[in-house]
Amino acid sequence: QKEVEQNSGPLSVPEGAIASLNCTYSDRGSQSFFWYRQYSGKSPELIMSIYSNGDKEDGRFTAQLNKASQYVSLLIRDSQPSDSATYLCALSGYALNFGKGTSLLVTP
């Protein structure tokens, strides 16, 4: 079983700040990494995927991957209260293997 570790939080940031979410993994052979967002009582939805080392930007979101150090992170710039959710890190295998998620709270 591929281990995916996330700090459960909650991570609290003020509105407008940068939220930084981190994830480490144990399998050096993992090739594909994903961030899902899950609002309370809802199903997860994909927000970012990253496959190679470095940064990938999409709007206010930036995913960062460092395969040598086995971590992947998600930065949310100009955080909004609507970003308050649980963020799940996942990596590919025969099926996606999810971390337990980090709860983010953006306070007005």
Place this chain on the structure above:
Amino acid sequence: NAGVTQTPKFQVLKTGQSMTLQCAQDMNHNSMYWYRQDPGMGLRLIYYSASEGTTDKGEVPNGYNVSRLNKREFSLRLESAAPSQTSVYFCASSQTGPAAGELFFGEGSRLTVL
């Protein structure tokens, strides 16, 4: 575009009863999955089906059976429900190949076993 549809959305069972969770997708995806989500445990894979006619066990398959009825439908059956199976169940689907990690989830089925 319905995406992934799960039924029922809510169900209460007594210990020992059986039931089937239904899942259908209209995105022509080859792969389908059943996950369960419990507080503090994250999403755990129960079973998956890489293509029509194939099914494989995931991390927590005990107490469950699945059927890939056709390309669209993937059902999850609890033969004799136990309180430990109280959970939220999510069905998901994806393409194969490089997009295999881009899962589309149903709305979830909330099951309580008394």
